[in-house]
Amino acid sequence: MFQIITPLSKILQAKDIDLIGVIDLVKEKMQHLETCDIEFSTVLNEVEEFKKCSINECEDFKPIPHNRIRRVPRKADEIAVDEVIEDPLQNYKIKTYFIAFDTAITQIKERFNEISSDLFKDLSLFSRRRMEEIFNDLNKLPVDAFKVFSDTYSKFVDKEDLKREYVQFIKCYLKIKNIININIVVNAKNHWLLYM
Numbered sequence: 001m002f003q004i005i006t007p008l009s010k011i012l013q014a015k016d017i018d019l020i021g022v023i024d025l026v027k028e029k030m031q032h033l034e035t036c037d038i039e040f041s042t043v044l045n046e047v048e049e050f051k052k053c054s055i056n057e058c059e060d061f062k063p064i065p066h067n068r069i070r071r072v073p074r075k076a077d078e079i080a081v082d083e084v085i086e087d088p089l090q091n092y093k094i095k096t097y098f099i100a101f102d103t104a105i106t107q108i109k110e111r112f113n114e115i116s117s118d119l120f121k122d123l124s125l126f127s128r129r130r131m132e133e134i135f136n137d138l139n140k141l142p143v144d145a146f147k148v149f150s151d152t153y154s155k156f157v158d159k160e161d162l163k164r165e166y167v168q169f170i171k172c173y174l175k176i177k178n179i180i181n182i183n184i185v186v187n188a189k190n191h192w193l194l195y196m
Contacts, residue, residue, distance in 0.1 A: 004032050019124035026112045033105050040093050118148035131170040
């Protein structure tokens with residue numbers, strides 16, 4: 001499971017992340033997690049290989065003990081009988097392995113649902129690369145830009161006003177960014193000339 005989730009976690013913690021790419025990656029990882037019940041046999045094979053490769057005189061891998069089956073008395077109105085799992089590996093698979101995967105899947109689905117995915121699309125418009133694209137060609141501003149945000153906060157925000165403010169923001173932001181870059185270059189040249 002960590003082989004699937006760790007790369008996603010690292011991408012989400014990066015400085016300049018591509019939020020649209022993250023949404024696609026999350027969907028891909030979700031599909032992979034949902035089909036991982038087949039991989040339990042692979043995990044067992046890896047454990048067996050580890051046991052074979054690391055056996056020394058100091059180590060002793062004991063098999064999982066079979067516990068006695070506890071009979072739970074049935075109540076008067078109960079019809080169904082709980083099925084008791086006798087095999088310890090099957091018990092681990094059901095009560096630990098599947099629970100871990102189900103928890104991971106549930107958490108990812110809660111955090112990356114349709115609304116949050118659409119908000120990520122809106123937030124991706126504030127990445128430097130996207131702002132430069134839209135600054136160079138205003139037609140690249142998506143038609144559905146800020147739709148979820150304006151739907152959520154419709155009492156306070158108008159979608160068209162938000163788009164207009166966004167275009168004004170990127171124009172100002174990129175001009176300020178260029179001025180800052182020019183000042184850095186000029187200051188570096190002045191600093192270099194002082195020491196010549």
